[in-house]
Structures are given as C-alpha cells and as structure tokens.
Amino acid sequence: MSKPVSAQxxxxxxxxxxxxxxxxxxxxxxxxxxxxxxxxxxxxxQVRKDLAAVSDAGKPKLGYSVSELISDIEAFLGYDSVNDAxxxxxxxxxxxxxxxxxxxxxxxxxxxxxxxxxxxxxKDESGKQILPLEKxxxxxxxxKIKIGIITVPAAQAQQVCELLISGGVxxxxxxxxxxxxxxxxxxxxxxxxxxxLAVLSKRLSDKNSANKTAQVMQGKGDPK
Amino acid sequence: MSKPVSAQxxxxxxxxxxxxxxxxxxxxxxxxxxxxxxxxxxxxxQVRKDLAAVSDAGKPKLGYSVSELISDIEAFLGYDSVNDAxxxxxxxxxxxxxxxxxxxxxxxxxxxxxxxxxxxxxKDESGKQILPLEKxxxxxxxxKIKIGIITVPAAQAQQVCELLISGGVxxxxxxxxxxxxxxxxxxxxxxxxxxxLAVLSKRLSDKNSANKTAQVMQGKGDPK
DNA sequence: ATTCAATCGATATTCTATTATCGATATACC
DNA sequence: GGTATATCGATAATAGAATATCGATTGAAT
Numbered sequence: 001m002s003k004p005v006s007a008q009x010x011x012x013x014x015x016x017x018x019x020x021x022x023x024x025x026x027x028x029x030x031x032x033x034x035x036x037x038x039x040x041x042x043x044x045x046q047v048r049k050d051l052a053a054v055s056d057a058g059k060p061k062l063g064y065s066v067s068e069l070i071s072d073i074e075a076f077l078g079y080d081s082v083n084d085a086x087x088x089x090x091x092x093x094x095x096x097x098x099x100x101x102x103x104x105x106x107x108x109x110x111x112x113x114x115x116x117x118x119x120x121x122x123k124d125e126s127g128k129q130i131l132p133l134e135k136x137x138x139x140x141x142x143x144k145i146k147i148g149i150i151t152v153p154a155a156q157a158q159q160v161c162e163l164l165i166s167g168g169v170x171x172x173x174x175x176x177x178x179x180x181x182x183x184x185x186x187x188x189x190x191x192x193x194x195x196x197l198a199v200l201s202k203r204l205s206d207k208n209s210a211n212k213t214a215q216v217m218q219g220k221g222d223p224k
Numbered sequence: 225m226s227k228p229v230s231a232q233x234x235x236x237x238x239x240x241x242x243x244x245x246x247x248x249x250x251x252x253x254x255x256x257x258x259x260x261x262x263x264x265x266x267x268x269x270q271v272r273k274d275l276a277a278v279s280d281a282g283k284p285k286l287g288y289s290v291s292e293l294i295s296d297i298e299a300f301l302g303y304d305s306v307n308d309a310x311x312x313x314x315x316x317x318x319x320x321x322x323x324x325x326x327x328x329x330x331x332x333x334x335x336x337x338x339x340x341x342x343x344x345x346x347k348d349e350s351g352k353q354i355l356p357l358e359k360x361x362x363x364x365x366x367x368k369i370k371i372g373i374i375t376v377p378a379a380q381a382q383q384v385c386e387l388l389i390s391g392g393v394x395x396x397x398x399x400x401x402x403x404x405x406x407x408x409x410x411x412x413x414x415x416x417x418x419x420x421l422a423v424l425s426k427r428l429s430d431k432n433s434a435n436k437t438a439q440v441m442q443g444k445g446d447p448k
Numbered sequence: 449a450t451t452c453a454a455t456c457g458a459t460a461t462t463c464t465a466t467t468a469t470c471g472a473t474a475t476a477c478c
Numbered sequence: 479g480g481t482a483t484a485t486c487g488a489t490a491a492t493a494g495a496a497t498a499t500c501g502a503t504t505g506a507a508t
Contacts, residue, residue: 006465010426011419015403018418022402032485040403044485045467052487060473060486077422078429092323096316102401106418107425146428171428173420177326178246179239179264187431189424193415194242194330195235196397198301200413201331202234204370204395205302207411230495256455268455269497276457284456284503452507461498468491477482 009050014106015040016050017073020066032063079107086145086169088160089152090115090130093175097151099126111143116156133163140167147171154178227277236274238330239264241297244290256287303331310369310393312384313376314339314354317399321375323350335367340380357387364391371395378402 005013019040023031033047040047051058055072057065074080082104087094090113097103098113115121116133124130131139139145148164150157150172157176164172171187174180182188229237243264247255257271264271275282279296281289298304306328311318314337321327322337339345340357348354355363363369372388374381374396381400388396395411398404406412 007423008465010423011416014418014422015416018401019403034485041405043467046465048486049466056487058486059475061475061484063485076426078425083425083428092316092320096320099316102418103421106421108421146432147424170431171424173424177242179243181265185431187424187427189420189427191417191420192235192238194238194326196413196415197327197330197332198238199231199234200371200395200397200411201302201307202300203411203413204307207394207409208370232495258455267497270495272456273496282456283505285454285505287455450508452505454504454506456501456503458501459499461496463496464494466491466493469489471486471488473484473486475482475484478480 005050005053009053012042012046012050013054013073013077016047017070017077017079020070020073023066029066030059030063031066031069033058035063077107079105082107082109083147084109084111084143084145085147085149085173086111086136086140086164087113087149087151088115088133088136088164089113089150089156089176090117090120090124091151091153094149094151095124095126097149097175098124098128108147110149111145112139116152133160136163137167140164140169145169147173149173149175150180151175229274229277233274233277236266236270237278237297237301240271240274241294241301241303244294244297247290253290254283254287255290255293257282259287301331303329306331306333307371308333308335308367308369309371309373309397310335310360310364310388311337311373311375312339312357312360312388313337313374313380313400314341314344314348315375315377318373318375319348319350321373321399322348322352332371334373335369336363357384360387361391364388364393369393371397373397373399374404375399 016036034044037044037047051064051069054076055069057068057072085108087098087110094113098110103110110128113124113128113130114133114136115130118132121130121132146169148169150160152160154176157174157178158180161172161180161182165182165186172180172182173189173191175191177194180188240260258268261268261271275288275293278300279293281292281296309332311322311334318337322334327334334352337348337352337354338357338360339354342356345354345356370393372393374384376384378400381398381402382404385396385404385406389406389410396404396406397413397415399415401418404412
C-alpha cells in the first residue's frame, strides 16, 4: 500500500470515504468500482486506480469490501490520528468553522481560537475558547500545534501567518483572500473561494454564450 | 484574446487580479511576468502563458501594463457584469458568506437567502433578507437567478439542489460536504473542505514521516 | 545609429493525470 | 468439476498541464 498518489487523487479520497461511510451497513458489504464511480461521478477506471493506491480490499467479481476500504482510506489519510489545530480570526467565517462538527470526522481538532479583538474573547457558542492573539505563539509551542487556520481579513493574514510559524506551526490553511508567503518547509493550503467562483462563473458565461451562438447559427436570434 | 484556458489557469486569474489591484497606483505602472511570479509563487513562464490567454498588455522589455491587465482579466472573468445568486441555508456558514463583502468584487451579488427554519427568517445582520424555503423557486424564476449557493447540512443538500434547478438555476456552488447529482447542462462546483484538509494533513504527515526517516537514516533516532 | 539587455510570445519538450486495453482471478451456474 | 461472467490490477496509450527553449521586439546605453 501507499503507492504514490497525486494531489487530485488525494482530494478524491474524502469523497469516497464520505460516501462509503454513509452506506447502510446491513445491505451489501461489497461495492464495485463501477457502482462507486456512477454514484460519485467518477470514471470506473479512475476509481480502481485511486483505490488500488491505498487499499487491497478489491476482489475480482466481488468488488471492494466496504469496511476494509473505509479503514484503509482512513489510515491512508491519517484520520485515525487526530491533528490538533488552532484557528486565528473569530469573525463570522472563523466562528462558523469553529462550530463545524464535521472536522473531527476528518481527523481535525481545533483546540482554540484567537482574535486580536479582546471583545471577541471568551467562550464561543461552540464551547471553544477564543483567546487574545498574544497567547497564540506560546500555546502553539506548548501544545505542539502543527496546523494553523487563518480566517482573518486579508490585510492581517501575512502577519498572523508569521506568528503561527514562529509558534512552530508547520501547515497553514488559509481562508483569507490573499497570497501568503511562507518559508520553505512550511505547508500552505489556500482555500480560495474567489478561484472557485471564477471557475463557476466562467463556465456559466461560456455556456450561455455558447447557447446564444448556437441560436444565432440556427437563426433563432431575437425576431425584430 | 480568449484563447482556451485550463480550469487551473482559470483559478489563478483571481489571484493575479487580486494582487494587481492591491498594487499602489502611484508606483510603477508596469510589471513583468517574472516579478509577478515571484510574488505569487508561480513560475514566470506559467504567468506569461496564463496572461497571454486573456490579454495582450505585455510588451517586451516593459512587462505588462497593470491597468490594462486588470481590465482584461476582469473582462475575461466576466466581473464587469454582476451575477445574481441566491443562498440556501442560513446556518453559520451561510450567514458568514452572506456577510462577506468580497463577493461583489468578484462579480457576485447574493440577492437573498433561504432557510426552512422560519425562526431564522427575516432580515439578517448583513442587511439581506432570509426567506422561507417555499419562496425559493418562485423568486429564482422571477428574478432569473442563475447561481445557487448551498450551505445546508449534507442530508438536505440534494433536495435543495433540485429545488434550485427547478427554479431555473443553472450553476450550483455546493458547500455541503456531500456529492450532488445534477442533470446534464447544470454546472456544479463543490467547495470541498474535506478534500483540502486531506491534502494538507497528508502533506504534513508525509513531511513528518520523511523527517523521521531521514533522522533514522542519519542515526538521529531517540538515543536510548 | 548601433548594440545590448530585458522580456515577451510561440513552439517544443517533459511531466503528470486520465482513460483504455488486456490478462488474471474469484464466484456462480450448469 | 468445468465454463461463463463480473470485476480487479497492471500496463499501455492518450490527453492535458507545466516548463524549457528560442526567436522577436522594445527601450536604454554607448
């Protein structure tokens, strides 16, 4: 197991995992690559290749053992060992992430949040502590936190990022709509909503202009 | 202009755009692909190729005219014409997105939100209306809304998605952690945080186990 | 005016990811 | 038990994206 996996295959893993876990346990205990692909919108060969990289739960004629597959993917993703993280920026988005219950199913545990605004500090409705920014570096170091989540406004993001890194954080998950520069060796993952939106709206406008062109070509333009 | 652009190049466009817009206007009016790439962490050839696809603001020896580049990218992305959208699911994440001021800079205008919980209905602190779900289909049709944003729990996402589509929505931006199936012709963009997280945490654990291996190979394991 | 350095844009190459092909294997049916 | 069929896994082919090469162009320096 653990053959090389592309970043794209890697990001499909949670999709498989989520679907498999939602499967009723009483029904079939096995599932084929074809069936999985059909449900998730992937090609069946891609499914096989992805799964082959992380598991050997596949048997000809039978398909994959659902339960084995689940534990293999979880092990591969490291979801069995929980990653502790801190979050910086207790604005709307930050608090939404703090309250999100789904992270723990993905092996992520946000231990505390930080904000420069003392007014926001205290216990959040999620039950988690929001602490003043001054305590960030120390807490990260003490608790050996490796993951930092940035949900501050763009203008402060770089500064916060550096603070995290000086606290020993090795991976930064950035939700601020800006580019961060990090030293070699620190992992940076941008959650870039503007990028997603660009893809979405471009596809939409392409589709619509394609329709218009088709209509023009068929003489279906506005009748005068 | 408007040569074929890959989805990946497309998602870099907002990154260029954001950086260019943040540039001080009084300083240099031009910028080279090399300088841009250095700031944003892209290769200089990639930058040139990306920009060549949407603009002809590049001049040898001078670089690109910043202002021309900005308007070319904006035009390419369709940010000059605003897209109206609705949002379904006025939970924490939904309200965070409702309040986010940055969307309008990306040509997106959320006209209203919807929720099945009547208690959440009324005016949001963002100033936008939260309406009961029953009004969704009608409003979409009346206002010719083309984009729907889904921020409901996974269990309701498919149902909401179908409601949007029956209201005439042509593009769905899904924040629910689940796979949606949409009819041919409808554009679906999943904002999959679990996928991003998987990439992040895998890279982190790879890095750490690589370090350990290196230490072992160098005889730097725990001294006994 | 001529040369030089910077930088672009187009083409070619390499690398990566997806999709197709095909032999192998496990079960079910006869 | 033998044969047919579904399905896997490995290898090969294709497609797509990133990167390198190179000639062309522009402004600056001599």
